[in-house]
Every structure is written in structure tokens, then in C-alpha cells.
Amino acid sequence: MKTIFMVGTAGSGKSLLASKIFDYYTRNGAFVGMLNLDPAVENLPYTCDVDVRDYVDIVSIMRQYDLGPNGSIIMANDLVASKIEELQREVDNVNPDYLIVDTPGQIELFAFRASGSFFAQNLEAEQKVALFLHDGALLTTPTNFVSIALLATSVKLRLGLSQINILTKMDLIEDKIKDILKWSTNMASLEDAIAKQADGESYTLAINLLRSLNVGGFAQGLIPVSNATGEGMTNLQAALSRILNLGEEVED
Ligand SMILES: Nc1nc2c(ncn2[C@@H]2O[C@H](COP(=O)(O)OP(=O)(O)OP(=O)(O)O)[C@@H](O)[C@H]2O)c(=O)[nH]1
Numbered sequence: 545m546k547t548i549f550m551v552g553t554a555g556s557g558k559s560l561l562a563s564k565i566f567d568y569y570t571r572n573g574a575f576v577g578m579l580n581l582d583p584a585v586e587n588l589p590y591t592c593d594v595d596v597r598d599y600v601d602i603v604s605i606m607r608q609y610d611l612g613p614n615g616s617i618i619m620a621n622d623l624v625a626s627k628i629e630e631l632q633r634e635v636d637n638v639n640p641d642y643l644i645v646d647t648p649g650q651i652e653l654f655a656f657r658a659s660g661s662f663f664a665q666n667l668e669a670e671q672k673v674a675l676f677l678h679d680g681a682l683l684t685t686p687t688n689f690v691s692i693a694l695l696a697t698s699v700k701l702r703l704g705l706s707q708i709n710i711l712t713k714m715d716l717i718e719d720k721i722k723d724i725l726k727w728s729t730n731m732a733s734l735e736d737a738i739a740k741q742a743d744g745e746s747y748t749l750a751i752n753l754l755r756s757l758n759v760g761g762f763a764q765g766l767i768p769v770s771n772a773t774g775e776g777m778t779n780l781q782a783a784l785s786r787i788l789n790l791g792e793e794v795e796d
């Protein structure tokens with residue numbers, strides 16, 4: 545089994561992209577399992593094989609512990625980590641070729657509390673990869689680009705997994721794609737763009753951050769995709785294959 549973790553800021557397109565990857569692999573004859581780790585989600589664009597909502601119930605946590613929405617989501621996430629053995633057993637029963645793991649909307653819950661890295665490290669699989677979704681709708685300026693890339697780097701540090709950087713919603717930002725891809729591959733053009741947009745402390749901070757991030761591989765190989773039009777999916781599949789199947793086509 546090979547496992548793909550969907551990670552990214554709230555609303556960046558994780559769940560919808562999970563369903564598109566499911567469709568792609570299924571069309572190519574592989575058996576795909578879906579694991580939902582978001583205890584608070586109401587509707588998903590795919591059918592779950594394994595679902596944390598079978599183990600934790602946000603509404604009863606809110607009532608029982610007199611917590612607000614955020615407190616109960618935090619508690620639910622921490623509880624989910626204690627269910628890893630049960631979830632693993634269910635996943636083993638499904639026994640897919642590929643397991644797609646959809647994570648909670650609030651990225652800090654998955655990436656920065658203990659449960660996310662615990663799952664990333666302890667779910668058993670031959671190969672694991674994280675897809676970090678850079679929300680195209682947020683990448684409106686070069687400094688936003690640097691701050692999201694910083695978040696992607698920070699998530700990589702937390703999860704300790706191979707990571708593929710994806711630029712989502714490319715259908716909504718046709719006029720920006722060229723600039724964003726240039727920023728992600730050409731440091732001088734990104735520095736120029738930042739100089740035009742920011743000054744003073746913001747400029748210095750953005751430049752220093754990106755120079756230090758660049759050492760470790762800054763927003764490497766950003767792949768634009770659209771869940772709406774399907775554009776970019778072939779490039780994403782090739783990147784997944786390079787990591788999961790050592791360059792072979794879909795393995796079933
Ligand atoms: N135009 C366009 N809309 C998209 C794309 N991907 C996702 N969306 C829309 O963006 C919204 C959020 O998508 P989701 O897949 O729920 O995103 P998510 O990251 O799972 O969201 P949370 O789990 O709540 O953080 C939905 O309304 C999607 O229809 C895309 O590529 N293009």
C-alpha cells in the first residue's frame with residue numbers, strides 16, 4: 545500500500561483533489577482506499593472507506609465538555625490519534641493499492657499538533673508522500689507566495705514526508721499563473737517582484753526568509769492543477785509516480 549496525505553490551508557481543494565486522484569487511479573485499474581481524518585467535515589466529494597467520524601463526534605464532545613467549536617475540534621483531533629490502531633485495522637481490511645488520506649481543514653490541527661505527525665509517521669505503508677496544496681486564490685502577491693511557501697516548508701519539517709507542492713485552482717488565476725511559476729523557479733524574479741510590492745521591514749523579512757528557504761528547496765517543482773477543468777492532473781500523476789512507483793505508471 546502507498547499512502548498519499550492531502551495537506552494545505554483551509555479550503556485549498558484537498559478533498560476535491562483527493563476525489564480526482566481517486567478517479568484517476570481507479571480509471572487506471574488500481575484499487576484506492578479513502579481515509580478521512582477530518583472529524584468536523586459534513587460533506588465530502590467521495591465515499592470514505594475509513595472515517596474518523598465513526599470514532600469521534602464533535603457535537604457530543606462540545607456538549608459533554610462544554611467546549612466551543614475550536615476547542616471541540618482540537619479535542620476531537622487529539623482523540624483521533626488514540627484510535628490509530630482501530631483505523632489501521634480498518635485500512636488493513638480494505639487493503640488498497642493506494643490510500644488517500646484527507647486531513648482537517650485547519651492545517652494547524654493536522655500539522656502542528658501531535659496527531660498529524662503521529663499519523664504521518666505511524667500509518668503503515670510501503671511509500672508515503674504528502675501533497676501540499678498552495679491555494680491559487682491566496683497567491684495574489686509575491687509576499688503571500690513567500691508566506692505560503694514558508695508554511696509548506698514548516699509542514700514538511702513537521703511531517704517528515706516527501707512532499708509535492710501543488711498550486712490549486714489554476715482555472716481561477718489564469719492571468720497570474722505565469723508570474724507565480726516564474727517566482728517559484730527564478731529567485732531573482734521573485735526578489736524583483738517583492739521589491740515592487742513591499743518596502744521597509746516587510747521587504748527585508750520576505751527577502752531574508754526566501755533566501756534561507758531557498759537553501760533547502762523553496763516551493764520546489766510547484767505543479768499547477770485545476771479540480772474544475774482537470775488541467776495539470778497528468779503532471780501531478782507523473783510526480784506521484786516518481787515518488788510512489790519509482791517512475792512506473794499506476795501500479796495495481
Ligand atoms: N474553481 C475551482 N474551485 C475549486 C478547485 N478546487 C477546489 N475548489 C473549490 O474550493 C472549495 C474548497 O474545496 P475543498 O476540496 O472542500 O477544499 P478543502 O481543502 O478540502 O477544504 P477544507 O477541508 O474545508 O479545508 C470548494 O467550493 C471547491 O469546489 C479548483 O481547482 N478550481
Ligand SMILES: [Mg+2]
Pocket residue numbers: 558559560582585646647648649
Ligand atoms: Mg476538506
